[in-house]
Amino acid sequence: MDNNERGASAPLTSYAEAVDWINGLIPFGIRPGLERIEALMEAFGHPHRRLKFVHVAGTNGKGSTCAFLTSALIHNGYDVGTFTSPYITKFTNRFQYNGRDIPDETLLELANRLRPAVEKIAQTELGSPTMFEVSTALAILYYAEVCYPDVVIWETGLGGRMDVTNIVNPVLSIITNVGHDHMDILGDTLEKIAAEKAGIIKPGVPVVTSVSQPEVLRVIKDTAELRKSTCYAAGERFSYEKTSTGESGQSLHFKGPFRDFDLSLSLRGEYQLENAAGAFMALEVLRQYMAFQLEDEKTAAGFEEAFWAGRMELVSERPRILMDGAHNPEGAAALAQSLQSGWTYDRLVLMMGMLSTKSHEDYFKSILPLVDELIITEPDFRKKMNASSLAEIAEGLRAEYAKPNLRITVQPDWQTALAEFRSSIGSEDLGVVSGTLYLISDVRAQLLHQADSEKGW
Template sequence: MENNERGAIAPLTSYAEAVDWINGLIPFGIRPGLERIEALMEHFGHPHRRLKFVHVAGTNGKGSTCAFLTSVLIHNGYDVGTFTSPFITKFTNRFQYNGEDIPDETLLELSNRLRPVVKQLAATEMGSPTMFEVSTALAILYYADVCFPDVVIWETGLGGRMDVTNIVNPVLSVITNVGHDHMDILGDTLEKIATEKAGIIKPGVPVVTSVSQPEALNIIKQTAASRNSSCYAAGEKFFFQKVQTDDPMQKLHFQGPFREFDLSISLRGEYQLENAAGAFMALEVLRQYMAFQLEDDKIIEGFRSTFWAGRMELVQHTPRILIDGAHNPEGAAALAQSLSHDWQAKKIVLMMGMLSTKSHEDYLKHILPLVDELILTEPDFRKKMDAYALAEIVEGLRSIYAKDHLQITVQPDWQKALTEFKTLIGPDDLGVISGTLYLISDVRAQLLHQADSEKGW
């Protein structure tokens, strides 16, 4: 793996080596800016310019929206690339083609193409490309040189304007919503965060958004207007209503500029209705203006069959255990709403673990009023939040937000915490595991007995 006698880099020889090399770039951190990805793409002849992208940004709901779009397009006969992050089970999850992960050997081959170029760049004043920059470059090479999808569903990593994925010029942009997350990088107000998300809007390229806060929506609309981009905003250009039903599926009635439509989705959580409506509006734009051939019955089936791991996912029935990667205030509000409306339980037992890079008071204000027993733990990740520090925050909020009988357990070892958590859930109770996806991925793998699980950003 090291340099050989002539100074050339010996090739990586296995999938595990390739992933180790890419993850070895993590210490270079998150470095907003496009100069390194542009240099990488220039070396390979700008392969992204040969691809058709739908670019998806937002604080929450990006992954689910990408899943809806991918499923519907595949059902309609399109070959679809899907680039998302983080991954839940395996590193290859982030690079999918028609719902299947990139083959291990292809990831190895593309890593060996990228590695000498990354080394060259590292020696310049630009410095080494980051893990996410290399992953993004690998995705572009996979789609442009290996599998040639009709369209790539392209999720931002962080923000939008300075995010590595913003190197592409899409046929459509989608901004799911704006909330309080990554404020250390994106800004400390909704307006600043909205400005970063709106950075994916390209001249003349339409944008669909479900952003609801007036101050954030105004920025997105102003940005779209300044770039001559049509803006389809929820509550203005399209609307949806939840349809009450005894069916376990959620149903919604969509009203848009082109037609009305009824959809059913199997994803749990009322917030998924908003994601589904935004995805349907995006598909309507593709159908009306980009000549995508989409048949109604296949649209319906595509929405019905959409699955997204780790989001309001019932991973065990006896006792009932629900996992949800809510890790910011807006995600917590959506989880709390779903727990209040969609689940009957004698008591709710919650296990949670967080990263230290975020503020968790607002998250806890939404969740604590519903919880009877709380287990605080730590994800197996370098930026983990100390479980005892999290407990101090809970104690500070307890008298105002928590139930009088709330029981709190602190167990930093997530595996021991999971064992204890399972003993607390009775047959009429609901166990919920929430927080950072670094915890969710480990817990999910253990509960579903997935021996080959990896995890990461």
């Protein structure tokens, strides 16, 4: 046996080695389909069948919705697993149990259990499982064989129908909203994207959705009808009214099929009202039909204390710096709306960087009218958008959308850009860092002095 063969199955010896091995599968890309994850689950006796899942899909708002659900259920005494992506600070963020990351040594142990099965499947016509498939399998093993949560809040990776996470049969499905993202993979119309998201709807399993476009809602309701699933749609079965908003938080009045309820949120951003209403509707379904024991006071406290990094997060008071991972047209529109409704400032200084796979013109159309100074940089990531190309798009829209004195700076090195950004923010100004989460992750780590930050999808 040569060294290569011996090395292929030698045990991984550290957390860093385990993460490197999983991330080393990234070149296998995003390959929609469930065959490889099914083969992996079969190798371990289908452990996912022993778990209770709430499956969350959508273009924006998935992570925040998961945060609301997790916090409310933990406050009510439930043990909760939460599987999300991408992560902001560390690879272990994606596998949480009661709000805490999987321990490094547990991740190492599970990676060593998975590795032989992964290598075996890689030798078949299915090809190697991808990074996300292995991460999903690791999450299932963690929840089914290590910590045994009462319920797992389960976020899709991309789309829904052919997403790896769709191997589960949940007790409830949630589709937050549908917008223009990942169109290269999910389809070039909202209806096509909606059909992919609606793929998480399972026979007889209720679905809660906050989608607003009539043509999108039609796709979701038709799918639900076909699968004999009850559909709780915003604007039809439930609604909400904003009751207050400000820099420190906001509140809403929820109206649902079973009752009304008042919620306060510390999460900023007008779009969080929609996410909170959808999450509360989901909890109402669990309470009414699935015997979940939820106390009003504890549920309200869970919503108020819910936190989600990198979403309208105030990371610095002097100067005021907000971080918001808006990276698609709908995200930019939501950010612009939030800045106009809850914030006061003299000048708005925006630092941003994007991936090359996104639609950027519509992003700029939403945000440019508010910006006094724009600093364009590049995330430290292989699919980054060239800063000067991004600046060209902004320049092309300047005449129609920008303020007359808009200043645009191009600084490809994000650390230099950050220094310029910080020095540009006056005492009465507001600084906003936006764009891809790969940039948000790095900038956030630097501003909050997190030495061990990692980042990734």
